[in-house]
Amino acid sequence: MAIIETPNGFNLDDSGRRIVVDPVTRIEGHMRCEVNLDEDNFIRNAVSTGTMWRGLEVILKDRDPRDAWAFVQRICGVCTGTHALTSVRAVEDALNIDIPENANSIRNIMQLSLQVHDHLVHFYHLHALDWVNPVNALKADPRATSELQQKVSPSHAKSSPGYFRDIQTRIRRFIESGQLGPFKNGYWTNPAYLLPPEADLMALTHYLEALDFQKEIMTVRTIFGGKDTHPNWLVGGVPCAIDMDSPGAPINMERLNYVRSITERTIQFVKNVYVPDVIAIGGFYKSWLYGGGLASQNVMSYGDIPDRANDYSTENLMMPRGAIINGNLDEVHEIDLRDPDEIQEFVPHSWYKYPDGAKGLHPWDGITEAQYELGPNLIGTKTNIERIDEGGKYSWIKAPRWKGHAMEVGPLARYIIGYAKGDEYITDQINSTLRALDVPLPALFSTLGRTAARALESQWAAEKQLYFLDKLIANIKNGDSSTANTEKFDPSTWPSEIKGMGFTEAPRGALGHWIKIKDTKIENYQCVVPTTWNGSPRDAEGNIGAFEASLLDTKVEVPEEPVEILRTLHSFDPCLACSTHVMSPDGEELANVKVR
Amino acid sequence: MSDVSKTKQEAVYVYQAPIRIWHWVQAFAILALGITGYLIGSPPPSLGGEASDYYLFGWIRYIHFVAAYITVIGFVFRIYWAFVGNSHAREIFLPPVWRPRFWVGVWHEILWYAMLVKEPRKYEGHNPLAVLAMHFMYVWGITFMIITGFSMYGESTGFGTWQHTYFTTWVNPLFGQSQDVHTWHHIGMWVIIVFVMIHVYVAVREDIMSRQSIISSMISGWRQFKDDRPADKD
Amino acid sequence: MHETFYDVMRRQGITRRSFLKYCSLAAGALGLSPAFAPQIAHAMENKPRIPVLWLHGLECTCCSESFIRSAHPLAKDVILSMISLDYDNVIMAAAGEAAQAIIEETIEKYDGNFILAVEGNAPLGEDGMYCITAGKPFVDELTRVSQHAKAIISWGSCASWGCVQAARPNPTRATPTHKIPGIADKPIIKVPGCPPISEVMTAVITYMLTFEKLPELDNQGRPKMFYSQRIHDKCYRRGHFDAGQFVEKFDDEGAKKGYCLYKVGCKGPTTYNACSTIRWNGGLSFPIQAGHPCIGCSEDGFWDKGGFYERLSDIKGFGIEANADEIGKTAALIVGGAVAVHAGASVIKRIASKGDDA
Ligand code: SF4
Numbered sequence A: 001m002a003i004i005e006t007p008n009g010f011n012l013d014d015s016g017r018r019i020v021v022d023p024v025t026r027i028e029g030h031m032r033c034e035v036n037l038d039e040d041n042f043i044r045n046a047v048s049t050g051t052m053w054r055g056l057e058v059i060l061k062d063r064d065p066r067d068a069w070a071f072v073q074r075i076c077g078v079c080t081g082t083h084a085l086t087s088v089r090a091v092e093d094a095l096n097i098d099i100p101e102n103a104n105s106i107r108n109i110m111q112l113s114l115q116v117h118d119h120l121v122h123f124y125h126l127h128a129l130d131w132v133n134p135v136n137a138l139k140a141d142p143r144a145t146s147e148l149q150q151k152v153s154p155s156h157a158k159s160s161p162g163y164f165r166d167i168q169t170r171i172r173r174f175i176e177s178g179q180l181g182p183f184k185n186g187y188w189t190n191p192a193y194l195l196p197p198e199a200d201l202m203a204l205t206h207y208l209e210a211l212d213f214q215k216e217i218m219t220v221r222t223i224f225g226g227k228d229t230h231p232n233w234l235v236g237g238v239p240c241a242i243d244m245d246s247p248g249a250p251i252n253m254e255r256l257n258y259v260r261s262i263t264e265r266t267i268q269f270v271k272n273v274y275v276p277d278v279i280a281i282g283g284f285y286k287s288w289l290y291g292g293g294l295a296s297q298n299v300m301s302y303g304d305i306p307d308r309a310n311d312y313s314t315e316n317l318m319m320p321r322g323a324i325i326n327g328n329l330d331e332v333h334e335i336d337l338r339d340p341d342e343i344q345e346f347v348p349h350s351w352y353k354y355p356d357g358a359k360g361l362h363p364w365d366g367i368t369e370a371q372y373e374l375g376p377n378l379i380g381t382k383t384n385i386e387r388i389d390e391g392g393k394y395s396w397i398k399a400p401r402w403k404g405h406a407m408e409v410g411p412l413a414r415y416i417i418g419y420a421k422g423d424e425y426i427t428d429q430i431n432s433t434l435r436a437l438d439v440p441l442p443a444l445f446s447t448l449g450r451t452a453a454r455a456l457e458s459q460w461a462a463e464k465q466l467y468f469l470d471k472l473i474a475n476i477k478n479g480d481s482s483t484a485n486t487e488k489f490d491p492s493t494w495p496s497e498i499k500g501m502g503f504t505e506a507p508r509g510a511l512g513h514w515i516k517i518k519d520t521k522i523e524n525y526q527c528v529v530p531t532t533w534n535g536s537p538r539d540a541e542g543n544i545g546a547f548e549a550s551l552l553d554t555k556v557e558v559p560e561e562p563v564e565i566l567r568t569l570h571s572f573d574p575c576l577a578c579s580t581h582v583m584s585p586d587g588e589e590l591a592n593v594k595v596r
Numbered sequence B: 001m002s003d004v005s006k007t008k009q010e011a012v013y014v015y016q017a018p019i020r021i022w023h024w025v026q027a028f029a030i031l032a033l034g035i036t037g038y039l040i041g042s043p044p045p046s047l048g049g050e051a052s053d054y055y056l057f058g059w060i061r062y063i064h065f066v067a068a069y070i071t072v073i074g075f076v077f078r079i080y081w082a083f084v085g086n087s088h089a090r091e092i093f094l095p096p097v098w099r100p101r102f103w104v105g106v107w108h109e110i111l112w113y114a115m116l117v118k119e120p121r122k123y124e125g126h127n128p129l130a131v132l133a134m135h136f137m138y139v140w141g142i143t144f145m146i147i148t149g150f151s152m153y154g155e156s157t158g159f160g161t162w163q164h165t166y167f168t169t170w171v172n173p174l175f176g177q178s179q180d181v182h183t184w185h186h187i188g189m190w191v192i193i194v195f196v197m198i199h200v201y202v203a204v205r206e207d208i209m210s211r212q213s214i215i216s217s218m219i220s221g222w223r224q225f226k227d228d229r230p231a232d233k234d
Numbered sequence C: 001m002h003e004t005f006y007d008v009m010r011r012q013g014i015t016r017r018s019f020l021k022y023c024s025l026a027a028g029a030l031g032l033s034p035a036f037a038p039q040i041a042h043a044m045e046n047k048p049r050i051p052v053l054w055l056h057g058l059e060c061t062c063c064s065e066s067f068i069r070s071a072h073p074l075a076k077d078v079i080l081s082m083i084s085l086d087y088d089n090v091i092m093a094a095a096g097e098a099a100q101a102i103i104e105e106t107i108e109k110y111d112g113n114f115i116l117a118v119e120g121n122a123p124l125g126e127d128g129m130y131c132i133t134a135g136k137p138f139v140d141e142l143t144r145v146s147q148h149a150k151a152i153i154s155w156g157s158c159a160s161w162g163c164v165q166a167a168r169p170n171p172t173r174a175t176p177t178h179k180i181p182g183i184a185d186k187p188i189i190k191v192p193g194c195p196p197i198s199e200v201m202t203a204v205i206t207y208m209l210t211f212e213k214l215p216e217l218d219n220q221g222r223p224k225m226f227y228s229q230r231i232h233d234k235c236y237r238r239g240h241f242d243a244g245q246f247v248e249k250f251d252d253e254g255a256k257k258g259y260c261l262y263k264v265g266c267k268g269p270t271t272y273n274a275c276s277t278i279r280w281n282g283g284l285s286f287p288i289q290a291g292h293p294c295i296g297c298s299e300d301g302f303w304d305k306g307g308f309y310e311r312l313s314d315i316k317g318f319g320i321e322a323n324a325d326e327i328g329k330t331a332a333l334i335v336g337g338a339v340a341v342h343a344g345a346s347v348i349k350r351i352a353s354k355g356d357d358a
């Protein structure tokens, strides 16, 4: 192919050495990544492949729309609940159901606690090992670590030298046992790890602290949803009835106090541990401002967290909504998720086929028909892929486009849009972070920018969680304890043909579900999820998606140990079970499965 | 049939006393099982107040279980009686499906019910179609209900109890899971309800239109004949 | 030097004395005489952690998410001190070839002595390429690794039964572990649930480590200690069930009073799991306590048993879908109608034939 320029302005050159990362680990689901390096080890071409596919939408056909949330919730157990929330919103939209204020507050609390949990677990347990070297932590002086800790976060209580010494001893014994568990075969001698030992020890300690604390964050959802992972939801509201004076009500004073206590501790943890860690680690990697990709050009957010119930207008959404094109921060475009010309999915490079191959389809009219076939330049066989051919079909992910543009979605996109719109809270956070790190605004459009946006957003989300708890209590105080609108719960009250759409901002970005209901059963269900946007393969014009764009021009120090690729991919927090959502049976039956 | 004998046909003693008692006990048990079973699947409107004040659903289930045990004990006895009782006691357990004459009889009964023949045949015990219906709808139907019933009962008596060991352990996986067993047991209920409807109707009709007594026989045990021609054998 | 079980206990403040007492209790539980206690103590003080390869097929990672939420023991302690979680693509540092090398190394070094934990399941459709690992079908990796494992844990409803991707029409032919052709004949422990309760997951592991044997399983392969009773058997709303007090609609008076959820579809009476005893997230709550009916997530094929808010299951067939009551009522109506017609016809015929006779 030699060098080509994509319509969205990236140069691709696949002539150099090809390296393959499969499986990409520390993500949800299954993914493969191939890149070409030039002689100086810079990435000149990147190919990301979604390598799993489950077919939830086909399974959903003909089911009871009130049950759909439970099915789609199982799209992903990491962002557990966000699909369910999107689903009940889509069904409520179709049926014109207004939910009670309390239900809105409770749903928001659940969704916000997911944001915090997901971001926190992502940073410490899926992402940190790209930056933090646990083996190096053994060299740290616990006293120096203690000093560092007190400097970066004076209010975090666990900062004594003895505390760090204990942890270090424990890690030492673990590593010296020779059984390295999750740390096994990491690239621990790679020069790309830049933290001094005491920072490594501090971060590793917080890896463990966060592992202990994350389970507390989610208990909020156990209170309202009965369990976590995968809490329970309800079309028309929430299932947990409120009665302050009944001994049998799911929600009473004790339960609300529990939520408050967890919420307050969550705010503290994010403020004293998560955010300072990201800034401290970022300080050591200031040279690493690669990985912007699409972030400096096209970003999009659907918005979420309606302040008042049932109002999904841009003004009422507390998470910013809009789209930015070609890096023009001065103009934030309105988006319309119902317009057939705005959001469309393409499949020329995905393992699906459309009657008209090059055309895009709006999700309400989406077709899902599998076609597992590999390009002519494949090296290997159908069941043993050595080098994939990105000229042909190469991924189980479709390629969604907004008005023809490849978009990046996610916390960074939300923060850029919030910044562009002049949202005070967001602007303050971004400015103070840039100041703390002493870097200019463009530094935001990078791998680290994504990682930092996630931390800042967690802080926002934890505080908003408290806002909605107060709102819930105030509303109960005003005498409104209703939690569900069951007027239209009985399917016999439904019109025979209806359609609806629901959206949220999942931790990983913009998420939409489109549903068509016919005679009380699901006729068509389509999800366009964040990783479909970010991990999308090329489209007919050759525009590349966010993953591929972000990898370009990054230097891989040691090609056998591509930690740099992991850093950037992980900064998106890929979720492959989410993105590869559609499905059809194998072989000759393919032609029968057309989901419209 | 054409060869009509002149001998006078006396009443025959068909249903021995234990069979008669069993029949009516079973009838009332099935009635109770059907009503309570339906209510277990579709409970009556909720009662307010405190749980400690009521035991309504508990009673419904309790009646169901008592009636079920009565049915089981009755059924076991009925099988026993098939061995020790008279030849009619065996009829519904062993339809002589290997005998062509039996099928000729079945066909004749079908024609009779379709009102295509003028006259039914005459039987001391059940007519062949009734034997078939009793065998498949009742004998197998009740067996199915007993097995699935015990399987579900074993779920509450719990691990290690005989109901659980001998039923739940294999019935649940056989059907898929407990919910499937419930569903099939529920369908079984409807099969038996439908059977009972037909059974009662046919008994009344036969009592009026056939050549022998039906309902009174199940009370007195004696089968009266309305004409003097000899009885048909299966 | 590595941290052993004993070290963990010591670190958690357990004295040597009570550690030894624990060992003799353990000996008792194993049916051994107290004389074996020192041997057990020795084993616990010196044994290397057992390697675990945790493979992921088609899944949603909710099982891993649940696992890390374990309150006792903490997931941290399980990973650092009890097992050696050498491969788990969700949390492992290594990726690509470096990751795959761990599988080979473990097979070589610990052949027959490691635990294979499976989360999710393998699709058999499209030659297995609906789930690809290192360019090859996941199912190949799974069957190969199983040959060398000591025992297999099937985490969650995916690995145990098939779960959501195996729901009708199971487009990828997703297949639970024990039904995969070529899976090794090794003991398989099913820990179903979507996901299983965190503390149940860690308890299954610690049981095996503590008592050095597999937990006792029921005839479907589930640990008896957690799966031999239904939610309904230990549900705190059972009193309302027996009383006949039900939630008729969400958020009605009954819902506020905590009545039984049977009428809004609770599958507690048909679901074997520990939610009503152990409860979720450190014993905090469980679905029914939070007002939602049990959806039966630990049961085989729970997705296909009719609506989650219906009492009676739907039965598919003949192109229609109806529950047992609908089918039964229809059948009874048809038969009742037929009886009436037949009776009428009989009467007419009788009158007619009477006329003949006369
Ligand atoms: S068992 Fe069900 S639940 Fe667990 S990973 Fe699988 S989809 Fe998620």
Ligand code: SF4
Pocket (backbone or CB within 6 Å): C231, C232, C233, C235, C236, C237, C238, C239, C241, C259, C260, C261, C262, C266, C267, C268, C269, C288, C294
């Ligand atoms: S809520 Fe469910 S599990 Fe509890 S008693 Fe009622 S039916 Fe049983």
